[in-house]
Amino acid sequence: MDLFCYREGRLWCEGVAADELVGRYGTPTYVYSHGTLVHHLEELTRGFAPVDPFVCFSVKSCPNVHVLRALVERGAGMDVVSLGEMHRALAAGCPPERIVFAGVGKDDAELRAALLGSTDPAYAGPPRPIAMINAESAAEVDRISRVAAGLGVRAGVAVRVNPLVEAGGHAYIKTATHASKFGVTFDQCAQIAAAHRGSPSVWVRGVHVHIGSSIATADPYEEAIRRVVGLVERLGSEGTAIDHVDIGGGFAADYTTGQAPAVPTYAQRVVPLLLPLRRRGVRVMLEPGRMIAGNSGVLLVRVLYVKRSPEKTFVICDAGMNALLRPALYDAFHFVWPARVGPEHTPARRERAPEMPGLVSVDVVGPLCESGDFLARDRALPPVEPGDVLAVFTAGAYGMSMANRYNSRGLPAEVMVSGESSRLVRRRETIDDVIAHELGAG
Ligand SMILES: Cc1ncc(COP(=O)(O)O)c(C=O)c1O
Numbered sequence: 001m002d003l004f005c006y007r008e009g010r011l012w013c014e015g016v017a018a019d020e021l022v023g024r025y026g027t028p029t030y031v032y033s034h035g036t037l038v039h040h041l042e043e044l045t046r047g048f049a050p051v052d053p054f055v056c057f058s059v060k061s062c063p064n065v066h067v068l069r070a071l072v073e074r075g076a077g078m079d080v081v082s083l084g085e086m087h088r089a090l091a092a093g094c095p096p097e098r099i100v101f102a103g104v105g106k107d108d109a110e111l112r113a114a115l116l117g118s119t120d121p122a123y124a125g126p127p128r129p130i131a132m133i134n135a136e137s138a139a140e141v142d143r144i145s146r147v148a149a150g151l152g153v154r155a156g157v158a159v160r161v162n163p164l165v166e167a168g169g170h171a172y173i174k175t176a177t178h179a180s181k182f183g184v185t186f187d188q189c190a191q192i193a194a195a196h197r198g199s200p201s202v203w204v205r206g207v208h209v210h211i212g213s214s215i216a217t218a219d220p221y222e223e224a225i226r227r228v229v230g231l232v233e234r235l236g237s238e239g240t241a242i243d244h245v246d247i248g249g250g251f252a253a254d255y256t257t258g259q260a261p262a263v264p265t266y267a268q269r270v271v272p273l274l275l276p277l278r279r280r281g282v283r284v285m286l287e288p289g290r291m292i293a294g295n296s297g298v299l300l301v302r303v304l305y306v307k308r309s310p311e312k313t314f315v316i317c318d319a320g321m322n323a324l325l326r327p328a329l330y331d332a333f334h335f336v337w338p339a340r341v342g343p344e345h346t347p348a349r350r351e352r353a354p355e356m357p358g359l360v361s362v363d364v365v366g367p368l369c370e371s372g373d374f375l376a377r378d379r380a381l382p383p384v385e386p387g388d389v390l391a392v393f394t395a396g397a398y399g400m401s402m403a404n405r406y407n408s409r410g411l412p413a414e415v416m417v418s419g420e421s422s423r424l425v426r427r428r429e430t431i432d433d434v435i436a437h438e439l440g441a442g
Pocket of ligand 1: 058061079102103210212213214248249250251287288289290291397
């Protein structure tokens with residue numbers, strides 16, 4: 001569900017028309033719906049309510065501080081994977097106690113910040129450790145132990161394990177296969193727990209899994225969580241009491257209508273497995289990104305040219321893989337449609353091949369010097385002209401967060417809509433911004 005819809009031939013985000021947003025903020029612009037973000041968070045929290053979930057939004061999916069703040073205000077925690085993401089979470093008002101820190105390559109500065117609850121290198125106040133450091137190797141736990149000992153704190157650690165479950169919409173977003181760099185084996189996890197049992201600087205108290213992204217069925221979760229529950233029992237019998245289980249993120253977003261299962265589809269299969277742990281006081285954590293942010297954002301671009309070659313018609317827009325990398329990187333599908341259409345072209349569903357009169361087959365491409373610079377290929381669209389605005393749907397997750405300055409184009413603007421009001425939450429980068437860090441650097 002999201003609050004982007006067509007009424008009388010115009011695309012609306014909540015109570016604001018897309019063409020008004022373009023008039024005010026220009027293109028390319030990411031537009032987020034506050035109501036959709038909050039609705040998705042609430043849906044997820046409600047679906048998993050029997051296990052009283054601690055929902056930590058995956059910052060990497062949509063890191064704008066104002067997006068994070070909207071979720072923090074509704075009680076979400078934050079899942080971060082770098083010092084920069086932790087900085088964003090704190091800037092959004094998230095208390096350290098609601099932050100979890102994952103990622104395969106944390107350095108001393110990141111661990112220090114996690115244990116102090118501050119990204120300020122000069123911080124000299126009392127330590128306020130984050131909720132959990134999700135460690136990905138034995139060497140990392142040793143490093144956490146050393147940094148924590150230096151600060152005189154005991155670090156709460158969850159060990160990320162690889163449950164060997166194939167899941168995820170694309171090879172690059174599967175994270176729990178034999179070839180995966182993430183996590184450790186169950187045996188290695190048991191060894192880590194044993195090595196640090198009774199340590200004054202490390203408290204191994206959690207198990208973490210994240211099996212991939214864009215997972216559109218509950219089966220792999222069921223499989224992974226069954227294995228994790230078994231591991232928790234094993235660790236308990238070996239003398240390590242686990243009181244946190246983090247099941248990661250990965251829940252799908254709705255790129256084409258009806259593609260993503262509703263929250264209860266996952267929850268009905270997963271909650272019964274977690275309930276016995278919850279009844280024993282184990283805290284259940286989730287790290288959703290895409291499911292919350294994906295359908296909460298669209299990218300608005302403007303058509304510059306319509307170019308016909310003997311083979312194809314290209315709709316050339318003012319942004320492509322620089323603003324939205326997913327089609328180029330993953331061959332990902334995003335529904336693309338004009339922001340203004342005639343009544344015969346009002347889309348009832350967001351689908352690959354809509355059946356409507358008068359559509360033309362086109363490639364929607366960007367202005368960059370790359371053949372992979374496309375937003376949509378071989379797509380049937382209503383005829384468009386230079387100056388028209390196109391909306392790229394389900395762009396809220398891994399959209400702006402993967403945007404780049406390739407070809408020295410500044411990053412897009414970001415706008416938040418709430419009801420009938422809109423506000424700029426990140427100004428468009430200028431060409432001066434693009435070269436700012438180079439001037440005077442050498
Ligand atoms: C450790 C971890 N948690 C959570 C997520 C969020 O995944 P998703 O956006 O698919 O929910 C990711 C994404 O890569 C991740 O690596």
